[in-house]
Amino acid sequence: MLLIKNLQASINGTPVLKGIDLEIKPGEIHAIMGPNGSGKSTLSKILAGHPAYEITGGSITYCGEDITPLSPAERAQAGVFLSFQYPVEIPGVANVSFLKASVNSIRKAQGKTPMDAMDFLGFIREKCKQLEIDESFLYRNVNEGFSGGEKKRNEILQMFALEPKLAILDETDSGLDIDALGVIAGGINAMRSPERGIIMVTHYQRLLNYVEPDYIHVLADGKIIKSGDKSLALILEDKGYSWLEKMEQA
Amino acid sequence: MSFDTWLVDLKTQAASDLEQLGFPTRADEDWKYSATDVFSKQALPKASTSSFVLDTTHAYPAGVLVLPLLDACVHHADKIKPYLNQIMQQTHGFHAFNTANFHDGMFVYVPEGVQVDEPIRLLYTQTEAGVTRCLRHLVVAEARSSLVLVEDYGSEVHDTSYHTSVNTEIKLAAHAKVTHCKIQRESSQAFHVGEVAVEQAADSRFESHSVSLGGQWTRSDTVIKLCEPGASCFMNGLYTPTDNQHVDHHTVVKHTVPNCTSEQDYKGILNGRARAVFNGKVQVSHGAQKTEAKQYNKNILLSSKAEVDTKPQMEIFADDVVCAHGATVGQLDEEALFYLATRGIDAELAKHYLVQAFLTENIRNIAPACVRERVASLLVQHVEQDA
Numbered sequence: 197m198l199l200i201k202n203l204q205a206s207i208n209g210t211p212v213l214k215g216i217d218l219e220i221k222p223g224e225i226h227a228i229m230g231p232n233g234s235g236k237s238t239l240s241k242i243l244a245g246h247p248a249y250e251i252t253g254g255s256i257t258y259c260g261e262d263i264t265p266l267s268p269a270e271r272a273q274a275g276v277f278l279s280f281q282y283p284v285e286i287p288g289v290a291n292v293s294f295l296k297a298s299v300n301s302i303r304k305a306q307g308k309t310p311m312d313a314m315d316f317l318g319f320i321r322e323k324c325k326q327l328e329i330d331e332s333f334l335y336r337n338v339n340e341g342f343s344g345g346e347k348k349r350n351e352i353l354q355m356f357a358l359e360p361k362l363a364i365l366d367e368t369d370s371g372l373d374i375d376a377l378g379v380i381a382g383g384i385n386a387m388r389s390p391e392r393g394i395i396m397v398t399h400y401q402r403l404l405n406y407v408e409p410d411y412i413h414v415l416a417d418g419k420i421i422k423s424g425d426k427s428l429a430l431i432l433e434d435k436g437y438s439w440l441e442k443m444e445q446a
Numbered sequence: 447m448s449f450d451t452w453l454v455d456l457k458t459q460a461a462s463d464l465e466q467l468g469f470p471t472r473a474d475e476d477w478k479y480s481a482t483d484v485f486s487k488q489a490l491p492k493a494s495t496s497s498f499v500l501d502t503t504h505a506y507p508a509g510v511l512v513l514p515l516l517d518a519c520v521h522h523a524d525k526i527k528p529y530l531n532q533i534m535q536q537t538h539g540f541h542a543f544n545t546a547n548f549h550d551g552m553f554v555y556v557p558e559g560v561q562v563d564e565p566i567r568l569l570y571t572q573t574e575a576g577v578t579r580c581l582r583h584l585v586v587a588e589a590r591s592s593l594v595l596v597e598d599y600g601s602e603v604h605d606t607s608y609h610t611s612v613n614t615e616i617k618l619a620a621h622a623k624v625t626h627c628k629i630q631r632e633s634s635q636a637f638h639v640g641e642v643a644v645e646q647a648a649d650s651r652f653e654s655h656s657v658s659l660g661g662q663w664t665r666s667d668t669v670i671k672l673c674e675p676g677a678s679c680f681m682n683g684l685y686t687p688t689d690n691q692h693v694d695h696h697t698v699v700k701h702t703v704p705n706c707t708s709e710q711d712y713k714g715i716l717n718g719r720a721r722a723v724f725n726g727k728v729q730v731s732h733g734a735q736k737t738e739a740k741q742y743n744k745n746i747l748l749s750s751k752a753e754v755d756t757k758p759q760m761e762i763f764a765d766d767v768v769c770a771h772g773a774t775v776g777q778l779d780e781e782a783l784f785y786l787a788t789r790g791i792d793a794e795l796a797k798h799y800l801v802q803a804f805l806t807e808n809i810r811n812i813a814p815a816c817v818r819e820r821v822a823s824l825l826v827q828h829v830e831q832d833a
Contacts, residue, residue, distance in 0.1 A: 241784075244784075244788050245787075246784055247780070247784065248780070268787035269787045269788075269790055269791065269792060269793075271788075272787070272788050272789060273790050277788070278788045280785060280788075283785065284779075284781060284782045284785040284786075285803075286782070286799055286800070286802075286803045287803045287806040287807065288802040288803050288805070288806030288809070289802055289803060294789075294791075294799070297789075297791055297795060298789040298790050298791055301789075301790040301791055302790040305790065337806075354789065358789070358790075
């Protein structure tokens with residue numbers, strides 16, 4: 197589904213990714229961990245097509261196609277979803293209008309008929325119910341005045357509504373209390389399916405207690421320095437990232 | 447109609463002052479960015495017809511006067527003489543021009559303690575090209591009274607040239623509350639120059655909402671003098687010029703006594719080759735302690751050919767004050783555009799969302815709701831037309 201080969205990227209001439217190799221097959225959940233500044237969020241943004249980064253080498257193949265020439269909107273329409281660490285507030289735009297515009301633009305691109313207001317309301321209410329989100333959420337302005345937890349829930353709601361093939365979740369667990377974490381994790385587990393690939397970018401092992409990944413990769417200084425199964429998280433929790441970084445240097 | 451000699455004298459004096467002053471030129475600091483030749487070199491005949499609607503459904507409370515200023519000068523001279531041309535300080539030729547030439551406009555008077563709940567809406571629609579309409583309004587809000595006045599300037603003669611000169615003088619007595627909304631949606635070739643001059647007594651509250659959508663060349667000023675302690679004012683401005691439109695807002699707030707507050711928030715969205723000017727001046731006099739003054743101007747350029755000149759200024763001669771000001775000129779937030787793009791939202795709609803988000807706070811600040819809704823729908827129409 198996603199094949200990343202020797203990916204190198206820079207921002208304003210500074211290299212930030214220095215040769216990433218990663219393969220994600222349908223149905224798999226991969227966790228990407230690493231210390232601050234290791235390039236975790238950068239990788240997420242580059243996969244979604246952030247215009248500020250320049251790809252200087254390597255390739256990104258998604259469903260058999262090179263997606264590097266595609267715009268962020270085209271990638272979204274092809275089924276790539278990025279949950280933001282810091283979702284943007286849009287005052288004056290109701291969440292429900294935004295969600296409808298988003299869902300319909302992706303449906304249109306995929307050759308499906310757009311939903312009318314009534315159908316969409318039924319559809320999105322159902323998604324809210326699954327995520328224990330109060331309906332009033334729909335009528336507030338996009339992320340405006342939302343708490344950290346509410347913003348993350350809104351991201352997961354968008355993932356539910358857009359039903360992506362590849363979901364990249366950037367620090368979805370940061371800033372959540374334990375109850376909110378449970379709800380978010382429940383949402384991610386519910387999205388787990390044999391057709392879908394999920395990448396979870398996280399700093400902490402905590403989320404992995406709730407959503408069990410198939411693979412864990414540790415990123416440091418723009419490279420994957422260690423890959424393994426879920427047991428790697430426990431070692432990291434115990435010894436910290438510095439243990440790996442020291443091994444790398446040795 | 448026969449005028450008292452005082453009015454004839456006033457107009458004659460203004461005409462002679464205009465001879466002396468002439469129209470301002472770009473050599474004047476306050477007119478540096480706005481060439482006035484269009485107006486001064488092209489003397490257009492006075493408008494003979496201009497459609498005017500006083501849009502009201504209810505009768506006003508007893509004692510409230512809403513009538514043409516020229517009629518009021520005859521029948522209510524005692525209420526007008528103390529204020530007409532007294533609140534506005536004649537500092538340039540356009541002031542004198544307006545006083546000398548006004549042929550229309552309204553007088554609004556609200557007696558002590560009377561609240562006029564329904565907005566008083568003055569709708570001026572230009573029906574004739576190649577003329578100058580010259581309007582003058584006077585508003586007197588007596589102690590503890592309140593009113594909402596909407597001035598709305600439109601045109602039936604689209605894409606034709608004409609001139610509008612309009613000056614409004616507003617007096618707020620103690621504890622009065624006045625909300626003033628000026629909607630400028632003139633023809634795309636029109637020239638509009640105007641000023642709202644305000645004087646506030648103790649504990650009065652003045653809210654100004656200035657919305658500039660139309661016009662080829664617009665200069666729209668607001669000058670507020672806080673004369674007694676406890677007076678407060680809020681100035682809300684929105685402008686969205688596009689193509690070759692030029693819009694210039696100069697504001698002045700004079701804090702002359704202690705314990706007054708003023709707040710300004712002007713926002714602009716520019717497209718095409720549009721040009722906007724904002725010049726805000728807050729003057730805090732010696733002894734005007736405990737003044738609180740805020741002044742902000744933010745602009746977004748949607749086109750690389752649009753231009754903004756912004757100059758927030760504070761002249762402070764007191765030492766126990768809280769004053770803040772700032773100005774920004776930028777583009778739509780790249781992170782926000784990226785966020786919307788990752789949701790599959792196309793560039794046009796994303797732009798529309800972010801423009802709306804940028805203006806939302808200013809729209810929310812407009813009260814009452816009926817005025818807010820009118821402004822919001824005009825803005826949506828305007829921005830969509832543009833897209």
